[in-house]
Structure formats: structure tokens, C-alpha cells
Amino acid sequence: MARTTTPQRTTNPYRSPNSEDQPLYARVATLLLGELRDGTIPPGERLPGERHLAAHFEVSRETVRQALEVLRRGGLVATDRRGSHATLPGRPVEAPESLTFPVGAQSAEPCAVDRATVTWEAPPPEHARALCLAPQRPTLVHRYRSVTPDGRSLRTAVTSFSAVALAEVTELARYRDRADGATPAQLRRAYDWMRKAGLTLHHRDSITQVGDASCVRVTRRVHDQYARPLEITDLVVNAEQDALVYEFTLPAAG
CATH class of the missing domain: 1.10.10.10 (Winged helix-like DNA-binding domain superfamily/Winged helix DNA-binding domain)
Structure with missing residues (x-):
């Protein structure tokens, strides 16, 4: 005689969310x-x-x-x-073209020389407010200068990093011990480090004229996917001598 079995009822936790029998x-x-x-x-x-x-x-x-x-x-x-x-299997997240920090600071003039240092100090007041730092609270401040061989300044950039950035990004935090304002400190991979730490970067740039319009100022604010401020940069460009060029690469869909 053929044996009959009753199928065992199993509960699939991934059934329709409208299933009323699911917790x-x-x-x-x-x-x-x-x-x-x-x-x-x-x-x-x-x-x-x-x-x-x-x-x-x-x-x-x-x-x-x-x-x-x-x-x-x-x-x-x-x-x-x-x-x-x-951890679902699938196509890995494509890494966008690396953005060299500070974005837009590198001069197009071939003879330009860049210099960069870091200090541990209280940032400018407007930076402290943007980063939600208490007045006079020190943080990592990066200074960049692009100059010609005769000493003429083409571009300068001052960046202040937030407490969140220093807590989340190990590579940035390591610079505190050598932030003496004299030791060269190129942070070209800063944005790669942030992304490696799991931070999604949102950039917002505003451009204004400075003085008699011979210079322009770019103020960049970067925050993460939780709207936490990561850094603020003030970049000043000699508009009479140099062009301000932003270049973006967007990957094709699919």
C-alpha cells in the first residue's frame, strides 16, 4: 500500500510583508x-x-x-x-574615479609647486560652526598652497576636519601626532580613506568673488549619508592667472 505523507508546513520569514501571520x-x-x-x-x-x-x-x-x-x-x-x-551576492559597488584632495586645488600651470601641511589647532570660527565644533576646540587643519617658482601664489586652500571624520577615518586621525605645521602632509587620498571607512560623501560647493574679482573663493562642505559634517574647505584661486576647472566622470548605466 502506498504510503502517504503530510507535507510539513514551514514558515518562510521572507514571505509577503502583508502576511498577517508573520511577526x-x-x-x-x-x-x-x-x-x-x-x-x-x-x-x-x-x-x-x-x-x-x-x-x-x-x-x-x-x-x-x-x-x-x-x-x-x-x-x-x-x-x-x-x-x-x-552581503547579498551581486555586482560589487563600482568605485568612482578618485577625487584628489583638495578638489580643484591643483593648478593647471605646469611649473607650479604644491606645498601642504597640517596643524592641530582651533579652526576659523566659520569652520567651527559648520563642523558643529565648540569655539576654540582644536581639530586637524590642512593648509595647501600652489605657487610658481618665483613665489607667486596661484591657489590656497584651508580645510578643517570634523570630530566625526577623525573618529571614523583612521588614516586622518594618525596625522594628529605630526600636525606641527612644518612637516609636509599631502592628503590626496583623504576622500578614498573616507569612503573606505564606509562614508558616503556629499559635496556642496559655493563660489564667490573676492575683493576686486581678481580672485574667486570656493567654499566646499562635505557631509556623510547621515548628514554629519566631515570637512569644510576654503579654496582661493587667482582668477587672473589661473582657470578654475572641475572635471567629473560619471560611469555609464548598466
């Missing part, structure tokens, strides 16, 4: 998984923090923790000391 954390895990799969959060990228996810899904932080644990058990999310990140 709330499983439904949140389903929604988050959907965002991971559709590329809203690319493979390898850090997930937003628990507070942000709780607000995004309109649930408690404890529910978010439980949802993340479901995804961790499924091997879809990994967590380390810097947070959680997606």
Missing part, C-alpha cells in the same frame, strides 16, 4: 531584504543605523534589531564594529 520583525526583515535586493542598499555598503531604520519602517529599535538578526542568520547581513552591511 512584525519578520515583516520588517522582508521589507529590508527587498531594499537590499533592489539595490537601494548596494552589496557591501553599510546599512543605516538602527535609529534611522526604526524611523524608516515606523517601528521600534528593538524590532529593527530582531529583523537584522533574522537577516544575519540567513547570511544576508553581516555586522562588525562599524555596523551592519549587506
Whole structure:
């Protein structure tokens, strides 16, 4: 006689989020998984923090923790000391063309020589306000100068880094011990270091004329994906002698 078996009912935590028989954390895990799969959060990228996810899904932080644990058990999310990140298989995130720090500071004049140093000091007041630093609180300040062999200045740039940048980016923090204002300090890879630390960089540049318009000032503010300020740069260009050129490369879709 043929044996009949009753199929075992299994619960799939990734079923439709509208399934009323699912606990709330499983439904949140389903929604988050959907965002991971559709590329809203690319493979390898850090997930937003628990507070942000709780607000995004309109649930408690404890529910978010439980949802993340479901995804961790499924091997879809990994967590380390810097947070959680997606581990779904897929095309790796393409690294954009590296931006040389400070952007736009390098002169087009072939004979120009660049000099750069760092100090540990209180930044200019407007920098302190932009970086949410208390007045007179010291931070890492980078000074850049592009000059011709005869000493004529073509471009100068002063950058102040925030406490967030120094806490998150190990390579920047190491400069505190050698920030004597004399030792050469080229930070050309600063933006690569920030990206390697899991920070998404948002640049905002404003350009104004200086004095009699022989110079222009570019004020650059950079913040991360959590709207935390990372750095502010004031770049002054001799507009009569040099051109201000920004070059961007956007990868093709697909």
C-alpha cells in the first residue's frame, strides 16, 4: 500500500510583508531584504543605523534589531564594529574615479609647486560652526598652497576636519601626532580613506568673488549619508592667472 505523507508546513520569514501571520520583525526583515535586493542598499555598503531604520519602517529599535538578526542568520547581513552591511551576492559597488584632495586645488600651470601641511589647532570660527565644533576646540587643519617658482601664489586652500571624520577615518586621525605645521602632509587620498571607512560623501560647493574679482573663493562642505559634517574647505584661486576647472566622470548605466 502506498504510503502517504503530510507535507510539513514551514514558515518562510521572507514571505509577503502583508502576511498577517508573520511577526512584525519578520515583516520588517522582508521589507529590508527587498531594499537590499533592489539595490537601494548596494552589496557591501553599510546599512543605516538602527535609529534611522526604526524611523524608516515606523517601528521600534528593538524590532529593527530582531529583523537584522533574522537577516544575519540567513547570511544576508553581516555586522562588525562599524555596523551592519549587506552581503547579498551581486555586482560589487563600482568605485568612482578618485577625487584628489583638495578638489580643484591643483593648478593647471605646469611649473607650479604644491606645498601642504597640517596643524592641530582651533579652526576659523566659520569652520567651527559648520563642523558643529565648540569655539576654540582644536581639530586637524590642512593648509595647501600652489605657487610658481618665483613665489607667486596661484591657489590656497584651508580645510578643517570634523570630530566625526577623525573618529571614523583612521588614516586622518594618525596625522594628529605630526600636525606641527612644518612637516609636509599631502592628503590626496583623504576622500578614498573616507569612503573606505564606509562614508558616503556629499559635496556642496559655493563660489564667490573676492575683493576686486581678481580672485574667486570656493567654499566646499562635505557631509556623510547621515548628514554629519566631515570637512569644510576654503579654496582661493587667482582668477587672473589661473582657470578654475572641475572635471567629473560619471560611469555609464548598466
